[in-house]
Amino acid sequence: MRPKMRALGGAVCAGVTAMGMALSGGVANSAPEVLSPSTASDTVGAGPELSAPLAAFAYGLTHPDAAPPGANDWTCKPSAEHPRPVVLLHGTWLNAYDSFAYLSPRIARAGFCVFAFNYGREGLLEGGGLGPILPGRYGVGPLEDSARQVAGFVDRVLAATGAPAVDVVAHSQGGPVTSQYLKFDGGQGKVRKVISLGATSHGTSLMGIATLGRWITNMGVNILGFYEPILGQSNIEQTVGSPFYTKLDADGDTVPGVDYTAIGTEHDEVSNPYQWTFLQQGPGATVDNITLQQDCAQDLSDHLTIMYSPRAASIALRALDPAAHPDLECAFNPWMIGGDGHL
Numbered sequence: 001m002r003p004k005m006r007a008l009g010g011a012v013c014a015g016v017t018a019m020g021m022a023l024s025g026g027v028a029n030s031a032p033e034v035l036s037p038s039t040a041s042d043t044v045g046a047g048p049e050l051s052a053p054l055a056a057f058a059y060g061l062t063h064p065d066a067a068p069p070g071a072n073d074w075t076c077k078p079s080a081e082h083p084r085p086v087v088l089l090h091g092t093w094l095n096a097y098d099s100f101a102y103l104s105p106r107i108a109r110a111g112f113c114v115f116a117f118n119y120g121r122e123g124l125l126e127g128g129g130l131g132p133i134l135p136g137r138y139g140v141g142p143l144e145d146s147a148r149q150v151a152g153f154v155d156r157v158l159a160a161t162g163a164p165a166v167d168v169v170a171h172s173q174g175g176p177v178t179s180q181y182l183k184f185d186g187g188q189g190k191v192r193k194v195i196s197l198g199a200t201s202h203g204t205s206l207m208g209i210a211t212l213g214r215w216i217t218n219m220g221v222n223i224l225g226f227y228e229p230i231l232g233q234s235n236i237e238q239t240v241g242s243p244f245y246t247k248l249d250a251d252g253d254t255v256p257g258v259d260y261t262a263i264g265t266e267h268d269e270v271s272n273p274y275q276w277t278f279l280q281q282g283p284g285a286t287v288d289n290i291t292l293q294q295d296c297a298q299d300l301s302d303h304l305t306i307m308y309s310p311r312a313a314s315i316a317l318r319a320l321d322p323a324a325h326p327d328l329e330c331a332f333n334p335w336m337i338g339g340d341g342h343l
Contacts, residue, residue, distance in 0.1 A: 050101045053308045060098030064118070064138075068100035070108025071116045074160050078113050084167045084192055085157050086320065088116040089150065091172025091198075092139040092234055099171050102308045103316065107169070110317055110324065115157050120146040120173075120234060139173050142233045143244055146173075147180035154181075154190055167193040169316055171307055172271065173234060175199020175262075179248055182255045195261045195319045197312055198268050198303050202249065202276040203240035240276075256284025261319040263312055265292040270303035290315055296330035309333040 047066035050056045060066070071088065078085055086107050090099035096116035108114045120141040139146070154166055168191055170178050175196040181187040182194075237244040254260060264277040271277050274291075281287040292299050292311055301309040310329040317325040 047097045047101060049105045051308060053098070053102075053305050056098045056101040056308075059101070060095050063097065064095050066097045068097050068104035068114075068116055070105035071096070071100070071114045073113065076113035076161065078161055078163050079111060081324075082110075082112045082321065083163060084165050085113040085115055085161050085163050087150075087154060087157060087166045087168050088114065089168060089170040089174030089177060090116070090118070090139055091174055092120075092238070094171075095138050099307055100169075103169070103313050106313050106317065107320065110321060112167075112320065113161055113163075115153075117153050119149040119153070119177075140234050143173070143177055143180055143237050144184075146177045146234070147185045150177060150181045151185045151187060154187070158190065165190050165192045167191070167195070167320060169195045169197075169320075170199060171197045172200055172303065173238060175201045175277070176238070176245075176248060179253070182258065183248065183251070188255050189257065191258055193259045193261070193319060195263070195316045196277065197263045197306050197316070198265060198271045198274075199262060199277045200238045200271050201253065201262065201279060203238055203242060203245050204271050204276065205240050205273065252282040253279040254282040254285035254287060256282075259286045259288075259319075261288045261290065261315065263290050263292060263306070263315055265299075265301045265303075265306050265309075267300055267302045268306070288319070296328075298332045299330065301333045305333060 047059060047063060047068055049069040050059065068088065076085070088096060088100045088104060088107075090096050095118050100116055104114055104116065118138040120139040120143075157163070157166055168174075168178050175194075176199065178187070178191070178194055178196070179201070182191060236242065260279050260281075262278050264271070264274040266274055268274040268277070278289040279287045292301055292306065292309065292315075296311050299309055299311050301312065306312050310331040310333065314325065314327070314329040318328065
């Protein structure tokens with residue numbers, strides 16, 4: 001994609017994203033709610049398997065609490081070959097279904113027990129305000145509250161499966177929420193692998209918009225605070241230089257005993273610059289930072305369509321089970337539309 005077209009496309013997508021933020025934001029609840037599995041249906045495969053993100057997003061609007069296909073079989077017992085369940089964590093303004101309608105069934109068919117839920121609900125989305133306009137949007141609440149919700153969900157998964165630990169596959173905000181859980185909310189020892197896709201691991205500049213907002217705030221005008229009720233607290237916390245990241249990154253990117261795979265795409269207009277999604281290895285951890293376009297330039301995945309990229313899916317499967325999935329796919333995945341290019 002030529003630079004001018006990429007910039008134009010990024011601006012269009014940023015505009016669509018901003019509209020989504022404005023419609024789905026809210027005011028944080030005073031106390032976090034640990035959501036039960038019913039917030040992403042207990043029924044296995046409650047939502048259809050889809051390869052086009054826009055179709056999945058549309059389905060997720062009308063079925064916001066549907067489980068992604070292959071997920072949430074609470075009778076599933078991990079096998080000797082795959083002893084750890086896989087927990088899927090969605091990103092900002094999304095839900096478990098529209099984030100993982102493509103990836104979840106692939107992980108399940110590979111022999112893993114798969115679980116997903118919706119976290120990060122905020123008050124304005126609950127039954128009033130802007131909620132009815134764009135329902136089913138999660139991941140907008142305070143990141144620390146979301147990490148505690150993840151802690152509760154992981155404990156339920158471990159209790160149901162009898163597994164000693166889980167592996168996590170996280171998109172966007174799911175990356176820093178996982179780090180918060182590992183570092184501050186009892187996750188260390190309960191997670192063995194973390195595979196992130198387009199994670200906002202060190203914040204985002206949103207093509208410079210967030211950086212400008214932080215600069216204006218530092219000049220004495222709290223412009224980010226002004227927009228917080230509209231954008232949702234998690235969006236403000238994910239801007240580069242926020243107090244959340246100052247605390248989160250103080251002792252490095254990783255925790256001992258965890259293997260990390262961080263997948264980034266050059267065409268990411270949200271986790272931007274995309275290199276910020278990568279991690280620096282600390283003591284007792286391993287890190288594999290992978291640019292999606294390395295050896296596969298035709299994959300044009302952006303921040304959302306990376307979840308529908310055959311190559312990204314193959315990287316995630318290799319990270320979960322390198323012996324069974326050593327080879328990486330390479331396929332055209334169009335920017336913004338994703339999948340096979342159809343709606």
